[in-house]
Amino acid sequence: MANEPRFVPLRFARLSENEQLARSRAFLKQMRARRTVRDFSPEPVAAELIENAIATAGTAPSGAHQQPWTFVAVSDPELKRRIRNAAEEEERRSYEGRMPDEWLEALRRLGTDWRKPHIEHAPYLVVVFEQAYGLRTDGTKIKHYYVRESVGIAVGLLLASLHQAGLATLTHTPSPMGFLREILARPENERPYVLIPVGYPAAGAAVPDLGRKALDEILVRT
Numbered sequence: 001m002a003n004e005p006r007f008v009p010l011r012f013a014r015l016s017e018n019e020q021l022a023r024s025r026a027f028l029k030q031m032r033a034r035r036t037v038r039d040f041s042p043e044p045v046a047a048e049l050i051e052n053a054i055a056t057a058g059t060a061p062s063g064a065h066q067q068p069w070t071f072v073a074v075s076d077p078e079l080k081r082r083i084r085n086a087a088e089e090e091e092r093r094s095y096e097g098r099m100p101d102e103w104l105e106a107l108r109r110l111g112t113d114w115r116k117p118h119i120e121h122a123p124y125l126v127v128v129f130e131q132a133y134g135l136r137t138d139g140t141k142i143k144h145y146y147v148r149e150s151v152g153i154a155v156g157l158l159l160a161s162l163h164q165a166g167l168a169t170l171t172h173t174p175s176p177m178g179f180l181r182e183i184l185a186r187p188e189n190e191r192p193y194v195l196i197p198v199g200y201p202a203a204g205a206a207v208p209d210l211g212r213k214a215l216d217e218i219l220v221r222t
């Protein structure tokens with residue numbers, strides 16, 4: 001039977017305590033420097049950096065190991081232009097009426113508006129789709145479990161990999177995002193999850209002056 005459990009020995013490298021601490025501190029320091037960038041240079045990015053990040057995302061745990069994700073790496077200028085135009089159309093409607101005041105107030109300190117030039121300026125867009133269900137070759141559906149959780153974890157690994165590779169990212173959720181499925185011609189079981197412009201920051205790029213919660217605010221020791 002195809003689904004019978006089958007086991008192989010675990011490959012696990014046990015590190016010395018010193019090595020563990022050194023690696024964990026270095027990773028934390030690196031990740032603390034990650035910032036969302038909204039102003040990109042058009043400078044090209046090596047395709048392998050994008051591919052390695054997507055392969056890293058593909059190592060994420062997923063509900064029932066269904067790996068319910070698809071990553072589309074867009075570098076074609078015409079596709080980027082169409083995505084920018086569609087995103088700006090939705091964002092303009094959101095900012096100019098669809099978003100309640102409370103939401104606009106929460107966004108105020110980020111200084112964002114409906115304009116999204118970075119979608120065209122960034123050399124790559126990684127568009128992440130969640131597979132709401134799977135499709136067998138005969139067209140019947142396969143139920144997927146914990147899709148949103150699984151894709152969220154994969155996107156976290158993707159962002160960490162891109163940051164570690166010295167690239168900048170924007171986690172962007174133009175709402176609603178249905179246009180991404182149409183423009184990128186994805187099948188009916190795939191739903192847009194997030195749009196991630198990737199590249200180098202533009203010279204002189206600035207970011208909102210934000211702090212992060214301290215460890216004691218997010219960690220409960222019992």
Ligand SMILES: Cc1cc2nc3c(=O)[nH]c(=O)nc-3n(C[C@H](O)[C@H](O)[C@H](O)COP(=O)(O)O)c2cc1C
Binds near residue numbers: 035036037110112171
């Ligand atoms: C699920 C999610 C959706 C987001 N959507 C947007 C967005 O549509 N536009 C945007 O400019 N930033 C977006 N962001 C980025 C956040 O505003 C940003 O992560 C936050 O302000 C903290 O800044 P930092 O990433 O530099 O630490 C989003 C982040 C997440 C996690």
